[in-house]
Amino acid sequence: MQIVSLSKDISLKRSVEMGNAEQLNTVRLVLADVKNRGDNAIKEYSEKWDHVTLHNFRISKAEIESAKDKFDPQLKRDLEEAAHNIRVFHEKQKRLSYEVDVKNGSFIGQRVNPLDSVGLYVPGGSAAYPSSLLMNVIPAQVAGVERIVIVSPPNDQGALPDAVLVAASILGIEEIYKIGGAQAIAALAYGTESIESVDKITGPGNVFVALAKREVFGVVAIDMIAGPSEIAIIADETAYADEVAADLLSQAEHDPMACPILLTTSDFFAHEVAHEVEKQLITLPREKIARAAVEKFGKIYVAETIDGIIEAVNKLAPEHLEIIANNSHDIAQKIRHAGAIFIGRYSSEPIGDYFAGTNHVLPTNSTARFSSPLSVDDFIKKTSVIYYTKETWLEHAPKIARLARMEGLEGHARAVESRGWTKEMDQS
Structure with missing residues (x-):
């Protein structure tokens, strides 16, 4: 990783994050086509991009039962415990309706109601992300949403990963469609012969999904335009270089556009971490992806003071922020802008991704300056x-x-x- 002095032009902005003109044009054509031709358009795009012929988009109960039968019992228990933790955390976010007495029996107030229906996009294809399903479904359930729809791209066999179907089963979700990409967003926004439209779409996806969500905003609501992952780590010489390097790579392996950065006041520690990153990259299964992210967007910033680092982080407003240093809690108190803050050696970022209970759908690209993690509020x-x-x-x-x-x-x-208030006043 490149080691540089901390400067005022530090930034997480990646100008290509929201795609190019050609990608946007493709998305607009797909949206219009699905809106006009419905299921037939989706079938054609599934054949073109997912290389699968679908006769029925909806996952059957038999497919769900088959996934449950094949699934590792211990992994199922792990998913159940993670789901419990996520639900406990989000239950605290529930809002109540209220009334304020004015006088003479008058009142003003606010009613809080769940959305009627939401569509949740779960990334897929060659990978399985049951954690994404849990993070999107559970706050919607806590909010009281009655109809929750899941869409996810199938593999070349026309199936969804067992882990995704088991996670859905744990939460009692049965309306699941094996479609992905911009065509899935179009189906949720406009509806087709076999898929009823929804009121809001949430969940991360590739650039085509992100562009499609942005295009249908106004027809439906969306959660956010989530970009490639980011992690910033504040660490000093009390941290372990191999652990910090592992945490940086935990996000670099997501996407070639991911942004892993370290901020430290120790030049010696900076070089230790840079060496560890290279050492660990060689054995990482997703080395090609992680290396591209490290080489293009990875940086180690060396600052003169911790105050300078805190100022820089508040400007960056990173998606994930780890603090592994003396006085970690004191430093955390001074951070105003971050999607999620992980304090101390044993609070590695993946803990939030999978198990702690906080939501891992977080604002990226410095939007944590004005945006918040996905929550129950997004479904009311x-x-x-x-x-x-x-x-x-x-x-x-x-x-x-x-x-x-x-x-x-x-x-x-x-x-x-x-x-007739004049008349009423005259009579009073």
């Missing part, structure tokens, strides 16, 4: 409620009419006055 909507009694209306109607006329909105003023 709020409705304002206003109830004025005659007495409260009588007291405030003249004020409201005056304010309306101040803004030049005579119709607003007349709407209030149409209740």
